[in-house]
Amino acid sequence: MEFDSSARTGRYKRAAAEAAVDRFLLPGMRVGLGTGSTAAFAVRRLATLRGQGHLLDVLGVPTSRATQALALELGIPLTTLEEHPELDVTIDGADEVAPDLSVIKGGGGALLREKIVAQASRRVVIVADVAKLSPKLGTHWPVPVEVLSFGWRSQLRFLESLGARVTPRKGANDAPFLTDQGNLVLDCAFGPLDAPSTLAERLGARAGIVGHGLFLGIATDLMVAGPGGVEHRVRPT
Numbered sequence: 001m002e003f004d005s006s007a008r009t010g011r012y013k014r015a016a017a018e019a020a021v022d023r024f025l026l027p028g029m030r031v032g033l034g035t036g037s038t039a040a041f042a043v044r045r046l047a048t049l050r051g052q053g054h055l056l057d058v059l060g061v062p063t064s065r066a067t068q069a070l071a072l073e074l075g076i077p078l079t080t081l082e083e084h085p086e087l088d089v090t091i092d093g094a095d096e097v098a099p100d101l102s103v104i105k106g107g108g109g110a111l112l113r114e115k116i117v118a119q120a121s122r123r124v125v126i127v128a129d130v131a132k133l134s135p136k137l138g139t140h141w142p143v144p145v146e147v148l149s150f151g152w153r154s155q156l157r158f159l160e161s162l163g164a165r166v167t168p169r170k171g172a173n174d175a176p177f178l179t180d181q182g183n184l185v186l187d188c189a190f191g192p193l194d195a196p197s198t199l200a201e202r203l204g205a206r207a208g209i210v211g212h213g214l215f216l217g218i219a220t221d222l223m224v225a226g227p228g229g230v231e232h233r234v235r236p237t
């Protein structure tokens, strides 16, 4: 039976995530556990290997409550950045990946914790299916911006002044989506970004914006899966 495209995408996500776990996780490591459907395959792979007696002393730091719940359900021992402020590696998904391995993240709203965990990691491995590859960030995906609810409409105006078409993210029953920190997310469609680092600086300098989904110079490796199998790419120097 032929896979439909979503089944194919799921197969690629799984292949990339499992290959990353097999390649990068070693005994004794402290590991950032990403969020989203692709990263969940990595968490499940770690659990499977543990079930076979491997990587039993690996400790995970989850990047969201959802990942924490999944890891606990699968019996993966967890720690925190308070106990282990430096991690060996993080494996996480992405929404859009540019050729220099800069990425947009936050489709699931976990961008802030994901960035904190990634920046605490010596190595950051992005796992993705080929559909996530893009010539320029912003081509296919908006930049999620996490804002405090206090003054959020002022942030919306500010983001529009930077050229974005802004959509406040909705959660269940059309209620505002809230992050694990209780903040709002404004999805900002800028179109293809010629200078993502300039945008990141502007977002970073604005009070009330607590995080954004531009991960620039953070990913060290990419495991990307498609019809030809899984390919490992390293961030160009």
Ligand SMILES: O=C[C@H](O)[C@H](O)[C@H](O)COP(=O)(O)O
Pocket (backbone or CB within 6 Å): 034, 035, 036, 037, 038, 039, 092, 093, 094, 095, 104, 105, 106, 107, 108, 109, 110, 111, 114
């Ligand atoms: O907030 C969510 C994360 O950044 C995800 O890693 C990202 O949205 C990719 O998710 P998925 O693997 O489900 O496509």
